[in-house]
Amino acid sequence: MSVTEDHGLLGGGVDAPPADPPATAVPHRRRRGTRVVAGILLRHGVLLFALVTLIFLLPRLVPLDTVDINAGGGGITPEEKAQLRRHYGLDKPLVEQYGLYLGRLVRGDLGQSSSMHRPVRTMLGQRLPWTLLISGLALVLASAVSYMAGVAVAWRRGTRRDRLLTGTMATLGVIPEYATGFVLLVVFAVLVPIFPLSGARTPFTDYSSVFAEIADVASHLALPVAALTIALMSGKFLLMRNSMIAVLGQDYMVAARAKGLPERRMKYRHASRNAVLPFLTVLGFEIGFVVGGSLFVESIFAYPGVAALLGDAFALRDYPLIEGGFLLLSGSVLVANMVVELVYARLDPRARS
């Protein structure tokens, strides 16, 4: 059911839904929907291709290649350099390198880490679940809390609770995630040690049961997720609140109130569903920020995620690993944006048109 159809529930007021389309219009609308989906997929496909090309080209545009950077300062003969260049395929023409690079990508081969001498895909694969866990959970929690709180305080805007919550969120919004993480860590892992200080699980532990393992992972998850959630919550809360306030002033909400619809239905079915569109847009973009934020959080909590691995890769100038990590992360943001666009198109008929 579309938003416009929701408005139809108001019974022919302002923004009343159009009359039921004729039978012949249904396949037409379906075709139009398919075209919209295909357009979104195509656009993101082109973007992905451009992204892959950029990631391939950037390190090759600077005069120093990965061999120069990693080996040039360490005492290595020209013959050894040439051997390394052959190994990395850097002795081949750029176009041929690009073809080989694409071929490897298709096979899922992201190359070999120059500092840790292991396949990049394996390394990222081992770390990705932890990053997905921490950032996914934080994003879900932050979204849920900010959505619920934003709707609630907008509904009762101007009250003491609204002022208190809005002020608190605005304050939390300017505190960087690593500062929040540090405070949480000192309070709940050092002064009152109810959560572990670091890591994703207790090292070298043989768990007695799956539940014990889940409990251990969850206890390690608590502080980093809390730090990231707090950092993510503020912007979304304020957005949801403002968006909701704007919707509440619409005529159809006045009409709904006049009809005596239950408050819960008005709040969540009519108002928040319309107010959530900008919220969703921001959510798509925010996935990139979540990864950026998790770099600091993973670092403080020694959480073994992709972001911490990329931090090490930067420190060690491990370009294959950096390239693979960037591809993974930027690809994830691209896919997330695509999903948001598809959802947006589903929710908002204007986007479909």
Add this chain to the structure above:
Amino acid sequence: MSLQHAVRMTATLVLLAALVAACQTSRIDPTASGDPVAELRFQASGGWGISPFSANGSPNPVGTSMMTFMFDTLTWRDANGPIPWLNVPSDEGDEGDGAAEGSRRTAAGGRVSADGLQYRYQLRPGVRWHDGQPLTAQDVVFTFEYMKARKAGGFSIGFPPPGGPQSRFIDYLASVRVDPDDASGQTVLFTLHDATAHPCASGDESCLLGPWVPFEDLVLGAVPVIPRHVWGPEATTNCHEKGGPGNTCVSDPVNNPPDRQYLGSGPYVLDTSTFDPSTLVAQFNANTDYFRGLPHVRKISFVPVGEGQNLNALKTGLIDGSSVGGGSGITADTLGSFEGFVPVRGGLADDRSILFNLTRGFPFDRKEFRQAIAYGIDRLALVKAFVGGRGAPGSSGGLSPSSPELAPDLPSYDLDLARANGLLDSIGVVDSDGDGLRNLPGEGCGFLPSCPEGKGGTKLWSDSSSQRLTEVVVESLRKDLRLDIAAFSPDPPLFTFGDYSMGLFAGQNLPGEPDQLRTRFSDRITSQSFPGKCDTPFGCHKNPPVMVFGYANPEFMDLADQQAVDANPVSRLEKLHRMQHLIAEDVPAVSLYAAERLFIHRPATVPFYFTPGGVGADPQGGTTLNKHVFVTGQRTG
């Protein structure tokens, strides 16, 4: 009781239970001295890996230490210096003919021939690899032949650049073989290059006048012995990649299974089931078959600790020892707040220095200019600002202020702006264009698009880790000496190619082997890897890559070459002192400060100590993780 009250009570009880549990989780009971220690924990730190094929030369001292737990070197170091390790002290064994020919005993218990060319070491009996195979002289020979083959151009993919000291210094080794005069077949004979085999950077003439003296300490004490039966030509099992250097199977060692990669003879065995190669979270169990007996510390674990959380990890009992960062402002005196912990001082080591490229001509090739820079910087203020007072201005002689070979009575170059400005005036470094700044030669930024603001004067290059310090130094030089200079900290740090007039670098004045004065300063230094060719688009570079360029004081260079082959400690020290005085006068580098390394440890475990000059392949010695103390539970012996 209301629901709210019940929730509060429950929360309080949970909190108390957690506190009690936390108090009970301490793993280390205060044990009487001499009692074995069940487990010690330290911070894991990711890096280049922990196999001998990846950890050597790694910037990660923790990974290098882990490698030394699994792999032994021929000799080792304790709190006093070199000691025998795999070898029998010469007065106990070594019945070869060396003694009869006037050979002398080395610091680590080997024997060196009178001409200094041959080093002889008899292996201890009963040394075994972790798989139970005996460690033989053939293993030692194989290891060093492999190192030489790799160095000679058999560079093997999967290795880091051979930048570690042992790979640089392997050049000094001519050959290694099992001593044919020893009937047991357990004596190894190392033959060093004589004088004719040390080419200079400047030509074909020889620089060194004989065999290189620090060979035992820097090569034999650093190269991990690897098992021939795993990596050698006879290891046909799993040897699917023939063609490694020296006819070995070591063409891609770091991608071999852990049970091969980490099979050593050392006092600890890696628990491969819990090892995470990317974070280096690892657990090492004592080698029950170790030739020195069951190690004093039964288990050593490396656990994840967040960045900057070392002290919190210590307080909560997560780890038993840690380094204390120089920027923390914590000194050995203020560690009193860490009741129950013992500080270990590591000497003044973490140095920041300005190096000059004298090949850039005027004014960098004028000592008055370099002296003016030395006089123009308030180094005491830098010590206070950047290491919280935990350190001292660096020595003007080029060695660490903590170095045992530090020369007495070196000039201190205290802040003297009048003198600095006078020196600049005297050589004509003046403001000739009326912009209020003394003119310096312009310097571009290579191909980098972002150049520091200013009029294109000289730049003080540094890596990004020293960016703030570089900015402060430049600010003071512009303000106090009115020099047209700008800070520049590109990333990647392109200065590794020598493309700088002035560079601010870390890790210059190290407390280790004093031959570093030659390798860092002398214009003659070369190696087989770096014949001094200008084969990069950015100019010449040598080995080590970050160094003073163009310092060609003939007296210094002669002394540098002489001390490197002087086996007499007294006369060698005299030469080293004179070299430091020459450096102090010529100022090819200005050491800004040297921070004091500080470690804290839980007491009543083992008598932790800092090893002067580092251990194994860690020339910077940035650790107290010396396996000697974990094996013996003592500082020496």
